[in-house]
Amino acid sequence: PPATSSHPGPTLTHCPYCSLQCGITLRPTVRGMPGPLALEPQEGFPTNRGGLCSKGWTATSLLDHPQRLLTPLVRVVRGDRTSAFRPASWDEALEQVVEAVTGAQDAYGRDAVGCFGGGGLTNEKAYALGKFARVALGTAMIDYNGRFCMSSAATASNAAFGIDRGLPFPLSDVARAEAVLLVGSNPAATMPPAMQHLDAGRAAGATHVVVDPRRTPTAAGADLHLAPLPGTDLALANGLLHLAIREDLVDQEYVATRTTGFAAVRDGVAAYWPDRVERITGVSVADLRRTLEILTSARSAMILTARGAEQHSNGTDTARAWINLALALGLPGRPGSGYGTVTGQGNGQGGREHGQKADQLPGYRKLADPADRAHVAAVWGIDPEELPRPGVSAFEMLDRLGTPGGVRALLVLASNVVVSAPDVNRVRARLGALDFLCVSDIFLSETAELADVVLPCAQWAEEEGTMTNLEGRVIRRRRALPPPDGVHDDLWVLKALADRLGRGAWFSADPAAVFDELRRASEGGLADYSGITYARVEAEQGVFWPCPQAPAGEPDHPGTPRLFTERFATPDGRARFARVEHREPAERPDAAYPYVLTTGRLMAQYQSGTQTRRVPATSQSSVAPEVQLHPDLARRLEIGTADVVRLSTRRGAAHFRARVTDEIRADTVFVPFHWGGASAANALTNPALDPSSRMPAFKVCAVAVERIGDP
Ligand code: SF4
Numbered sequence: 001p002p003a004t005s006s007h008p009g010p011t012l013t014h015c016p017y018c019s020l021q022c023g024i025t026l027r028p029t030v031r032g033m034p035g036p037l038a039l040e041p042q043e044g045f046p047t048n049r050g051g052l053c054s055k056g057w058t059a060t061s062l063l064d065h066p067q068r069l070l071t072p073l074v075r076v077v078r079g080d081r082t083s084a085f086r087p088a089s090w091d092e093a094l095e096q097v098v099e100a101v102t103g104a105q106d107a108y109g110r111d112a113v114g115c116f117g118g119g120g121l122t123n124e125k126a127y128a129l130g131k132f133a134r135v136a137l138g139t140a141m142i143d144y145n146g147r148f149c150m151s152s153a154a155t156a157s158n159a160a161f162g163i164d165r166g167l168p169f170p171l172s173d174v175a176r177a178e179a180v181l182l183v184g185s186n187p188a189a190t191m192p193p194a195m196q197h198l199d200a201g202r203a204a205g206a207t208h209v210v211v212d213p214r215r216t217p218t219a220a221g222a223d224l225h226l227a228p229l230p231g232t233d234l235a236l237a238n239g240l241l242h243l244a245i246r247e248d249l250v251d252q253e254y255v256a257t258r259t260t261g262f263a264a265v266r267d268g269v270a271a272y273w274p275d276r277v278e279r280i281t282g283v284s285v286a287d288l289r290r291t292l293e294i295l296t297s298a299r300s301a302m303i304l305t306a307r308g309a310e311q312h313s314n315g316t317d318t319a320r321a322w323i324n325l326a327l328a329l330g331l332p333g334r335p336g337s338g339y340g341t342v343t344g345q346g347n348g349q350g351g352r353e354h355g356q357k358a359d360q361l362p363g364y365r366k367l368a369d370p371a372d373r374a375h376v377a378a379v380w381g382i383d384p385e386e387l388p389r390p391g392v393s394a395f396e397m398l399d400r401l402g403t404p405g406g407v408r409a410l411l412v413l414a415s416n417v418v419v420s421a422p423d424v425n426r427v428r429a430r431l432g433a434l435d436f437l438c439v440s441d442i443f444l445s446e447t448a449e450l451a452d453v454v455l456p457c458a459q460w461a462e463e464e465g466t467m468t469n470l471e472g473r474v475i476r477r478r479r480a481l482p483p484p485d486g487v488h489d490d491l492w493v494l495k496a497l498a499d500r501l502g503r504g505a506w507f508s509a510d511p512a513a514v515f516d517e518l519r520r521a522s523e524g525g526l527a528d529y530s531g532i533t534y535a536r537v538e539a540e541q542g543v544f545w546p547c548p549q550a551p552a553g554e555p556d557h558p559g560t561p562r563l564f565t566e567r568f569a570t571p572d573g574r575a576r577f578a579r580v581e582h583r584e585p586a587e588r589p590d591a592a593y594p595y596v597l598t599t600g601r602l603m604a605q606y607q608s609g610t611q612t613r614r615v616p617a618t619s620q621s622s623v624a625p626e627v628q629l630h631p632d633l634a635r636r637l638e639i640g641t642a643d644v645v646r647l648s649t650r651r652g653a654a655h656f657r658a659r660v661t662d663e664i665r666a667d668t669v670f671v672p673f674h675w676g677g678a679s680a681a682n683a684l685t686n687p688a689l690d691p692s693s694r695m696p697a698f699k700v701c702a703v704a705v706e707r708i709g710d711p
Contacts, residue, residue, distance in 0.1 A: 011480035012042065012538075015056040016120070016460035017606045019166070019343040019470035020191040022048035022056050023541075026461055026480040036064060037461065037480055046541060047171055047469060051193030055606055058617045062459060063481070067443055067614055069456035071486045081432075081452060090488070090496070093453050097411070098500040100436035100452070101137065104409040110388070114141035114397055114407035117356040118414030119149060119345030120607075122465030122477055123529075124514040125490045126347065127362055127521070128507065129413060130355025132494045133388075135380055136503040140391035141407050144356040145415045147394035148422075150348050151693035152315030153305060153341035159316075160323045160576050161332070162569030163526050164364070165472040165545070166349050167304075167340040168332070169562045175200035176336030178298035180208045181291065183233060183322060184308015184699075185342050188217035189603040207294045211236065212308060213598060214628070214670055215663040224290060227665055228281035230598045231585035231700040233309045237321035238582065239277030240292050241328055242269040249296045251330030258568070259327050261577035268579035269324075280582060282665070295329060300336030307344060308600070311698040313688040317580040324577050332575060333564035343470040345607065350468030353527040353545075354518060358391035362518055363525025372525070379521045380506065393694030395421060395687055402433025409436040413457075413490055418446040419608035419676040422687040422696040425652045440490055445610040446676040458489035464511040466537065471561075473542035474532050523549060526569060531557040585700045586688030589667070593649060593702035595633070596668040599681045600699075609674035625679045627656035629705065630666040634658065637705055644709030647671065649701055652683035655708070669705060673698070 009028075014021040023045025026037045039060050043050040062068075072093035077083035088096075104112040115133045117126060126144075133142035150166070157164040167173075174180065174197040187194045195218075202208060210219040211226045211233065219225040228236050244250055245266055255262050274285040295301045303326045309318050319341070326332055326339035343349050354362045365372035367390045377384040391397070398421055400406030410431075421427045431437060431450050439448040440455040448454045462483040468474050483489065488496075495509040508514055512534060523530035530549040536556065537543055544559040567573030589595055605612045627645050629637075639645060643658045647669065655678050656671055664670055673681040686701040 011461075011478050013461065013478040013480065014467060014475055015052065016059050016062070016611075017055050017346055018191050019346060019348050020047050020194055021346060021467055021469040021475055022052050022193055024052065024056065026060070036060065044541075047471070048193040049196055051196060053192045054604055054617070055612060058615045060461070061615050061617065062442065062611055063461055065443070065614055068484070069442060069444060069454065069487075070484055071456060073454040075452055079452070081450060085454065093455060094496055094500060096453050097438050097497060100409045100438075101501070104435060105137070108408055110138045111141050111391070112408040113137050113139050114410045115139070116394070116397070116410060116412045116415055116417065117142065117144035117351070119144065119146040119348040119351035120414045121347060121351060121356075121490065122463070122467055122511070123347065123350040123354055123474070123518060124465045124511045125413070126351045126356045127354040127518045128491055128494050128514055130362065131380060132498060132507070135382060135386075135506050136498040136501050138386070138388060140358070140388035141397055142356060142391060143358045143394040143397055144351060145394065145417070145420055146345060146348055146352050146356070147694060148311075148420060148696060148698070149307065149344050150310070150341065150352060152310040152312070152690055152695045153319045154352060155316045155693040156319035156323060157341070159578065160320060160327070161564065162571075163563065165563060166343040167471045168564055169338055169340065169471070170473075170544075171197050171471050173336055173562075174198055174302060175204070177201055177300050177302040178206050178336070179294050179301040180206060181211070181295060181301070181303045182208065182218060182222070183211040183303065183305045184310070185304055185306030186212065186216040186218045186308075186600070187342065188221065190344070190601050192603070207298065209291050209294055213665050213668050224287065224294065226283045226287055226291065228283050229665070230596050230668060231312055232281040232582065234314060234318040234321045234580060235272060235277050235280040235582040236283060236288075237318070237325050238269045238272040238580070239274060239281070239288055241265070241325045242272040242277075243274060243288065243292050244296065244325070244328055245269065247292075249292065250328045254330030255328060258333070259575045259577055260572070262328070264579040265324050265577040268581065300334065301329065301331055302337060303331065303339050304342055306342040308699060310341070311695060312700060313586040313690050313697040314583050315690045315695045316692040320578045320580045324580070327575050327577060333566075338564070347467045349470060349472060350466070350474070353468065354522070358393055361521070363522030363529070364527040365525045375524065376521050379517065393689070395689060395696055396694065398427050398430055399687070401430040402435070408434060410434055410438070412437070412439045412447060414441070416441070416445040416447045416608035416610045418450065419680065419682065420673070422682055422685040422698055423651045424676070424680055424682040426687070440493060441610065443610055443614060445608070455493055456487045457493070458483035458487055463489045466515060466534075468545070469542070472544050474529065474537055474545060475542040476534060476537045519549075532559070586697050587650070587686050587701045589702045593704045595703050595705055597647065597649065597684055597701050597703035598668055598670050598699050599673045599685060600670065602672045602674065605672065605674035607674070608676070613674065625656055625672050625675050626659040628659050628661050628664050628670040630664050631660050631662055632666040633669070633705070634660040637707060639705075639707045643707050646706050646708045647684055648704045649684040649686070651686070654678060654680050654683045658707075669703060
């Protein structure tokens with residue numbers, strides 16, 4: 001039965017962290033009482049099959065954490081962000097937000113107010129935030145932290161397949177693939193329960209290849225590990241396609257019947273001779289050949305990319321290059337085969353489907369498309385002309401804060417940009433130039449510390465809603481206990497603000513009502529949720545979109561676990577090849593900054609660490625984060641393990657403890673991005689943007705390395 005404060009019982013819900021959305025069961029530890037809660041994995045949930053990682057096992061400790069925000073905070077001296085915070089009533093805090101918002105819009109126009117969302121918000125909240133920006137505020141300025149996560153693969157998939165669903169097949173299909181090529185993906189550390197699917201394939205005889213500049217746990221367990229120079233994956237993919245063409249391994253019938261544009265790609269990759277690719281990437285010709293042999297000798301093969309391939313100033317082209325290879329080998333749409341991208345954030349998929357992106361409306365509709373505008377405006381009960389035009393991407397919005405024509409008052413939900421954005425020193429300065437900043441979070445994050453008003457929000461086990469996992473499976477987040485007194489969820493906050501802005505009639509704080517409206521807004525769109533109901537999601541262990549509403553009297557649409565089996569979502573049903581060329585990254589090593597810096601995740605931490613750094617059982621916050629560097633480089637720079645090392649780039653500097661390891665290339669150093677302050681990896685990273693997706697180049701820049709202290 002559903003657990004409520006009046007009827008506590010087992011609650012089937014999902015981990016609050018990554019896109020695997022592992023199924024968990026919460027039970028009250030004291031019979032008849034709403035909390036605290038005991039947590040156990042759901043044996044039967046298809047993504048985790050009884051597994052959890054350390055983050056999931058400790059997730060309940062977030063609920064009664066002593067640092068949890070339990071009341072709104074405002075500044076002692078209003079308008080002075082150097083003054084201390086003091087507790088405030090919800091009325092006072094919301095009034096301050098509304099006065100700041102209306103003041104900014106009266107003085108500078110509608111777009112002087114911006115919203116910054118997150119890929120951890122439920123579908124209902126992501127939808128409500130997008131609508132709030134367009135209907136209550138009338139601003140074009142909304143984007144979210146998923147722009148820093150999935151946007152390059154999403155842009156590439158939309159262009160190639162006509163639709164973007166991270167995995168266009170169930171995760172369980174991975175076990176059916178006789179060959180798997182993982183590019184810039186490290187599930188053994190980032191989502192360990194997902195390894196069950198890969199391991200099942202290996203046990204059945206599958207061969208796995210990992211492309212990563214580091215010998216990660218995933219790479220160490222693979223049959224073959226390729227460690228290219230960061231920023232050269234595109235050349236690697238083009239080199240593999242060059243070889244496939246030369247050795248007559250292209251699936252000609254598939255290319256002829258299911259795709260368009262191959263001739264231009266064939267001409268383009270003619271220049272990617274294996275020895276040239278070896279010079280660009282550092283991957284030997286022999287390993288290139290071996291990889292192609294593994295992919296083409298298997299009866300089923302998958303190519304999966306993740307952030308390592310995508311977070312580049314050419315991330316979209318790089319994803320296109322891997323899609324080109326998958327299409328040439330005839331993989332997408334075939335059993336146990338295909339191209340997919342492994343989403344990171346908990347609702348990274350749903351978060352980008354329902355209107356948080358600067359250019360999108362719910363159902364993956366386009367804000368620039370007249371028919372899409374008309375459909376959504378009709379559901380919202382407004383004139384299409386009232387809808388703003390597309391705004392600007394996340395970093396572009398942040399980079400213009402407080403400038404003439406830029407946002408003057410910003411509302412941030414579920415995002416800690418002071419840690420997660422690139423070039424965070426610049427972002428921090430821009431936040432300081434705002435007239436007003438409001439942050440909603442469960443803890444006083446580094447971004448919340450800079451705010452005028454902080455709003456305490458409900459968290460995962462205290463709210464109802466839906467999430468969409470890495471497979472495109474819509475699942476239920478269920479309430480096991482009420483939020484603490486004084487804490488509200490973001491739907492309530494958006495409704496309360498809309499009420500004060502005179503637009504309350506357009507909004508609801510009830511998740512079920514919001515989901516019902518989302519279904520109608522998405523109807524007929526690419527991400528069609530109209531046939532999905534809370535009841536179905538609960539009864540069926542989730543429902544895969546697209547799932548249109550069945551005509552009256554007909555059986556429910558079953559949902560779509562596998563896409564592309566018959567046709568792609570393009571107007572002619574064919575997938576699109578695209579000729580793409582290797583470009584040097586926006587920044588390469590030189591005399592001043594002689595090494596390559598790349599960044600990524602650790603198993604115990606999640607994203608900006610706002611939550612996981614506070615979990616005692618998994619936190620490494622008492623230990624300085626480490627920089628990984630190769631023994632050859634360490635010897636040359638006279639650095640030993642645990643020495644304090646200063647990394648500096650053209651944007652800033654940060655300090656880390658050294659970990660000397662042969663798990664990384666000798667010309668590259670790696671740091672995790674979960675920390676702010678003195679060990680902020682993103683004080684170093686380059687905000688050069690991909691021209692299509694507007695993804696920053698998190699994964700490669702030039703860095704100087706020096707030892708500054710003893711262990
Ligand atoms: Fe599962 Fe991801 Fe949660 Fe770990 S963080 S338990 S892999 S959903």
